[in-house]
Amino acid sequence: MIKKILNNPDYIVDEMIDGMVLSHPELIKRVPETGIIQRTHDKKGKVAIVSGGGSGHEPAHAGFVGAGMLSAAVCGAVFTSPTPDQILEAIKVADEGKGVFLVIKNYSGDIMNFEMAQELAEMEGIKVDSIVVDDDIAVEDSLYTQGKRGVAGTIFVHKILGYAAEKGQSIEEIKELAENLIPNMKTVGLALTGVTTPGSSTPSFALADDEIEYGVGIHGEPGYRREKLQTSKDLVDELLTKLLEEFEANSNNRFAIIVNGLGGTPLMEQYVFANDVHKQMKDNKLEIEFSKVGNLMTSLEMQGLSLTLLRLEDDFFLEALKATVDTINW
Amino acid sequence: MIKKILNNPDYIVDEMIDGMVLSHPELIKRVPETGIIQRTHDKKGKVAIVSGGGSGHEPAHAGFVGAGMLSAAVCGAVFTSPTPDQILEAIKVADEGKGVFLVIKNYSGDIMNFEMAQELAEMEGIKVDSIVVDDDIAVEDSLYTQGKRGVAGTIFVHKILGYAAEKGQSIEEIKELAENLIPNMKTVGLALTGVTTPGSSTPSFALADDEIEYGVGIHGEPGYRREKLQTSKDLVDELLTKLLEEFEANSNNRFAIIVNGLGGTPLMEQYVFANDVHKQMKDNKLEIEFSKVGNLMTSLEMQGLSLTLLRLEDDFFLEALKATVDTINW
Amino acid sequence: MDKTEKWINWITHFTEVIIEHKDDLNGLDSAIGDGDHGSNMDRGVKAVKEKIDGADYDELTDLFKDIGMRLVSKVGGASGPLYGSAFISMAKAAKESQEPAVLLEAGLEGVVKRGKADPGEKTMVDVWHPVVNSVKEGSLTQSVIDDALESTKEMKATKGRASYLGERSIGHIDPGAQSSAYLFTTLLEAGVLDD
Amino acid sequence: MDKTEKWINWITHFTEVIIEHKDDLNGLDSAIGDGDHGSNMDRGVKAVKEKIDGADYDELTDLFKDIGMRLVSKVGGASGPLYGSAFISMAKAAKESQEPAVLLEAGLEGVVKRGKADPGEKTMVDVWHPVVNSVKEGSLTQSVIDDALESTKEMKATKGRASYLGERSIGHIDPGAQSSAYLFTTLLEAGVLDD
């Protein structure tokens, strides 16, 4: 059984949320008896961006609640979408009269729960729209399947839409921006270890002492290939080649990137990897105009990381990424 | 052998530094062919705060270089103090004509290398002063020994002295502030796993599947007691009791805290722990006016955390902690 | 016998079976999903039990509505909205009819409307669909349920989390299909379909 | 024979022995320190070798200065400044004398000035100190070195990283004492003390 610092696996999310709001009362507060974290920031009659999903991905999403980014985040149980009543409540507390825009990661559970909440909110007269993030190219996409998963790219979506909302854009403008953003963003990850949810005794998958797995998800979902551990250079080569294949040829060579630690991989290794990303992008005559490195969308204590590329099709993307915000973890 | 993402253990620090500066060129730059990371920020004729030490503690210290915090950080080999020539160079590039203040963690190696650098810099006519951080109470202190180690509290030292420098305080004022700060700050940690340096095949120490160790250092130094894994509440009770014993009774009940992840422990567990810290401090009628939670002073991929208490004896401490800075990781 | 009693017996029995098989369901979900289907359902049925234990239900619609709302607000993930929608849909149908076939068909519609899965996509629908057809024909037996469940093994998932595995989802029973199999086995055992 | 030759042979031989025992030194340091003493010294002696290989030294002072500067700027940690200070101090003394006893005594002074350790604190000083005394008396033998090294085992560390272990440092040989033992064994073997 993997060692974890906790009291009772059943209350881990509840206690985590309390720990967050007790630690950062100037930025966030909890909606009592819910899994909702809301910013303390005054309402200003702008569109509210609300995100959420299962817990275990910290700092996502509560660490990105604050002025200039998310209005609220809904925390479900570990790796489990929050329920419609919770999402509905978050929509209600976040609304500033200009409507609420939901950022949903593409999992059946998240889609269905957010959809039900959206229906309920609309019945109560709140304007709601949403975008489904599906940046993980490890999974084959098709019209007839669930499609790709939403992973680390979600953080860029929060940042860019949060900036648009802060700038006073309408919900329709934000929807258009989101629809322009999603197709330009791709992510793929790799793991050195599996992940064990609190209270369970076995990891999602087990890798040998010299093995890695490409294409894992952020909930312990297995990936597309298992191999011997490679050098950082070779890992970057595999991920970058795979990512670049997914972008249509185009004269725009400007990108923003995320090197996202999955939870158990130290920053030192993330920066060694980032160094190889920068070098190989340069070799490909591609420019990186913005980099974010660190544990942003994690999978509990999993060792590994993911690489996200966002093509900067719209100058607004870069402007939004560079803007300052007042959150715990951006 | 523990799996790590790297190319060659001999170049890991070098490649990490390149990765950092390529990822954040707006904030930091590397002094060519050295392990020195310097802020890009314009010089303004203020005292420069310079820190450094062995690598493997990321984001410490390079992640705290930037306006309002460190002027430069010197990165040694993994867990090994940088050499005097490197520190001297950092002093030279950081100096804005008002002198350079060194933040040194209390290890023989760091002390001796920084001391040699200080002597060399003074010979070149640069005003240099320094403070030795020794916040780790796990180690018994005595006039005749090396004394206590410098650990996570170092981050508060960077923040508070960085603010003083930014405010235009003289090197003498900064020295006085530092001497007032250090005795009010105590830290103690615990580990769930040992740590393996890149290129070596065995961890610093091995813990059984149900064991933890209290009082470990940030370089895999063993601690003061080994026990079965406890609940978060009991862990907090042990650490907090030990910390509070070290503070002299005094009517000032206001504290700032750091819950510092050692690298492999996810934020979820850190916040569960932080929640228990807040509750037990309250039970002790002690107030927490500022909390910092996250991986700040790590020990590669070690699982575990440390707790730092800073008694807010001077209102300036809190003002300094709350001030905004422009760094990658504060 | 009270008209809601058989149905309450069913749900009570289903609750016990889910709690008993929590780890098995987590195990099935670990193979092709995220390993939490047992924990999710366990949380849900316990919340349902807490709500209906000791309560009096004169009308089936109230019973089903309470079950559906509890599942929706306690389970989360994919199975919460799906099972929840099934019971909410049954609650609506129960205003007009008491017929098991009519009610269960409404339940299936609820699942399909929410999850948009067709038969053959390796989901709970692959149990619900043949079972509801058999109920309509008055021919539901344990072996219909077993066969439906078993059939998910050789399917390739194209909906739900298991779809991320593509071909590698083949060879494993779908966890939601397993929990649905428990639902219908306990339905048979509770005698809901007997007249 | 050139007056620097014996000394160069010594350092060359020391370099080989350190490289050979890198893992052993790391192992000793793992028990009571941070496990890097072998890697640190390995990095240092290789840098020294690179500097002095093929170079011509007429004066001992230049040789020792190059060795000291290389160690200071390549080793880091505690042992870098200590060994570095030893050789820089020897370089200063070599301007006045060629006597091994005088030079090594200056080396010891360099170590003590930098590290402020007294004998008995479980550091390299516990090898340097008795060895230098024996050299002064003309009585250095391998067993003096061995005994000095062995004596660190039962000491409790009060300087350096091992001091954090307090009582638990007892029972282990000090890594810096071990590398210093290699230094003096190779000194004997290189015949530096022979006339």
Ligand SMILES: Nc1ncnc2c1ncn2[C@@H]1O[C@H](COP(=O)(O)OP(=O)(O)O)[C@@H](O)[C@H]1O
């Ligand atoms: N779109 C869908 N339609 C029908 N059933 C689905 C759909 N998506 C998922 N399921 C069912 O849900 C089950 C998984 O439920 P659960 O593990 O509780 O949720 P999650 O996948 O969110 O972790 C699957 O085994 C499958 O039977």
Ligand SMILES: Nc1ncnc2c1ncn2[C@@H]1O[C@H](COP(=O)(O)OP(=O)(O)O)[C@@H](O)[C@H]1O
């Ligand atoms: N103050 C001191 N005086 C003399 N020797 C010391 C002192 N501090 C440490 N040492 C020596 O340094 C050795 C450790 O060196 P090393 O492992 O390379 O450095 P670090 O402790 O910085 O990792 C110890 O075994 C001890 O012999």
Ligand SMILES: [Mg+2]
């Ligand atoms: Mg789930």
Ligand SMILES: [Mg+2]
């Ligand atoms: Mg060291």
Ligand SMILES: [Mg+2]
């Ligand atoms: Mg699941």
Ligand SMILES: [Mg+2]
């Ligand atoms: Mg050492």
